[in-house]
Amino acid sequence: MQAIADKQGINRYLIQLTVNGDVYSPVVKGNTLLVNLLRDELDLTGTKKGCELGDCGSCTVLMDGKPVDACLVLALEADGSEIVTIEGVARHGALDRLQRSFIDNAAIQCGYCTPGMILSAKALLTRNPHPTEAEVRDAIAGNLCRCTGYVNIVKAVLEAAEVTS
């Protein structure tokens, strides 16, 4: 990885990562968080910040297919990886079945947890296309929601899973 020191002696690193299918080569600092790279540099503000401590899961993105809290991942750690954010879930304007299901089941209120919820659910349905309710709850246990009591979110994920079968 290429590094250039600035006048204060702080290193900048040239990394390369794929986000929603597009290749980017940003220059980042050692302490740059993936969530800030996505939001501030790449303008992908669908990834939300709720706590910056890994508690709330609002910043969940898929990193090489796995859901991660982007506030706990350094941009440097994402070098060479493939990231999917909420902006990469719909294809050419067509909603993913999970997105459709969230709308149909009134699983959205303020919407702040929604991007992270959908990505955690997407990772679940990719590895387990027919989850039980308990498996759905387990998969989204790291995504806090303050509005819905999770009732309709769980319903939406289960319904999206049924649609695939």
Add this chain to the structure above:
Amino acid sequence: MSAPTWTGPKPAVQVCTHPALEVPADKNYAVIGKSKPKIDGREKVTGQARYTADLKFPNMLYGKILTSPHAHARILSIDTSEAERIPGVKAVITHRDVPTLKYGISPARWDENIFCIDTVKFVGDKVAAVACLDEETCYKALKAIKVEYEVLPAVLDPLHAMDEDAPQIHPEYPKNLNTEIHQDFGNVDKAFREADYVRTDLFIGNRAYQAPLEPHTATSIWQGGKLTVYSSTQSPHYFQYYIAREFGLPMGDVRVIKTYVGGGFGGKLEPTGLEFAGAVLARLTGRPVKMFYDRAEMFAHNRGRHRQYMKITTGVDREGRILGVHADFIMDGGAYTSLGIATAYYAGAMLTLTYDFNNYRFDMKRVYTNLPACGAQRGHGAPQPRYAFEAHLDNIAKELGIDPIELRLRNARKPNTITPNEFAVNSCEMEACLEKAREASGWADKKGKLPAGRGIGVAVGSFVSGAGYPIYRTDLPHAAAMIKVAEDGTAATLYTGATDIGQGSDTILCQMAAEAMGYTYEQMKIVAADTETTPHDFGAYASRQTLMSGAAVKQAGEEVRKQLLEMAAEMLNLPPEQLDVVAGKIFAKDDPAITLSFEAAARTFFVKKGPLVGRGSYSPPKLGGNFKGAPVGTSPAYSFAAQISEVQIDEETGEVAVLDVWDVHDCGQVINPALLHAQVHGALYMGMGESIWEEVRFDTKGKILNPTLGEYRIPTALDIPPMHSILVPSYEPAAPWGVKEVGEGATIPTMGCYRNAIFDAMGVSVNSLPLTPEKVWAALREKRKAGGENVWDPMACECLIE
């Protein structure tokens, strides 16, 4: 037990408060009453929805506030010179750089400054602020500001705040008494003398926090003399009013724009300091400034639920009929007033709604402490007293050997009655809610018949559908709306100041607009909560928008409809009264073959007369009595609810597992059933968190021990039991289409229904929130030690834990 004779309660005063209003016979609606998808659903599932922190402006700076590390200290000096020299720091401000006019959301007690001048009053009090090129530089700058403090003794225990030798927090308020309430209705002493059984219980609430997922953010931009603030707010109007007041600006030069808001629950109703500091920093630098709180700063800013100490005494006859009630409360207000005056009044005022009794006394002291200020959280002041009252009633039911639901049915309020504190109640299905909840939960088969460790409990509640009076004195209507039909009639835009913070007001108001216009929901667009482009509305608090904003929207829609039908009448050569319009189709009432499209008539209207616009506004009638504090708790309409929960207690650990929970609601005519039930789910969830886990805890120096979502312990998807949201038929004559509130009302009975289920399961009364495993375990241990007697003292447990 006392009183030899029983005279029985006086019959309730029967009144019809809105005699002119009747339930319409025809309830076949085309748009309302249907689970339409949320109008912003697509934006929210694709990441397109922009919240305040997502906005970026050219040349924008980032700002942070420096806060106090001490609970109570005198500021001796502030030196910002080192911070100012850091490259990338564009401005550093303290109290010397900002207006010193005190503010606060309650005009009764303006007691906050933008930055502290002489003393800091809690850990987190605002001292200075910086604007920098980036966030990282902000933290360097904050560290470089040197503040010299003289630490003062602090008041951390509200029960000792009024002591003679307690440190004084605000010199204007002796004995740290922020507000004191004494209300007396009927003759409580006489009622107690005549009662067969008089009982007193003490309960203690918890400091809970709204914890919306989206942190507070505000971005301020000056264009010449005009200030624009983008803010995650529940009320653009109050922000506009207070920002204009603070800076001496005409309201027309302050534009507050709500973006998408990531939840509020009461915590985003009042200015946060970010707007004031940001406006000054933006002025000084000539650049947009984005200010924001991190999670710990949100906990410190707080404005969450007050902890209340609630002594409650009730006298009943031998049938369990309530003759009189005395509520005697103390409330920990924290360092500032926030909305706390209203909270203090609400705490007592709302207790009279659910049951029919004539004699009521309410005493309250809200005290200042050197802790974060408390304000309005979902259910505003009412949930903790309701927990106390419902728990207290179960104690009485047990003592008298009456089934708890039966006791409540005997006392349940009836429609068209007036409470002792002079709230007029129109529609009221309290009895139906209780009966339905009893049936749905299988109460008859469970009460007293569950296996060891299992229990079932009931509690009820009621809440306002909008406050009868605004927060500051003004004759502005409470809500206003405007609808503009597109030139070719293929769309219509609703302009409303109503504030969607996730609850779905944008969606249901568009449904209401379409219904009133005779249009379709799918063609509606909305512009909301921007003080420059939308007409005034007080915003999202006191569960007011469905009724109040809805009334304004209905009127605007009806005005569009009238003009449209007049145009159609001209086009069809028929009198307008012979025409009707439903779901975009105009037709002759007596000849359905004669039709015209909404679009065609609207287009012709524009060609001949210009814009097709409808306007509406709403002011509630004069409500309430003439005593001090009478306005708080008045409302055009009240919702009612009964909740039942079933729990399982692990006797070894004290852990409470909620197995099932039912909410049965009287919330009037429903506009969008899917969104309504979703509100109930959220309220039950939030109530459950507050009941069992959530509590802001402090160390001995007033610093928050758990300012994170994990340690504060908001419930996850793994904690949530099955939830059943059930409605009883209801129609409110004082509301547009008979609507009432639901969003806050469903939080009110929750804590009481869990406590009562634990009481049923184990025979121990956990008289302090939250009902944590350690408290349940301690209560069980005390009971064992006392040979089966329930002797647990909540005060003893408080000391044990803190």
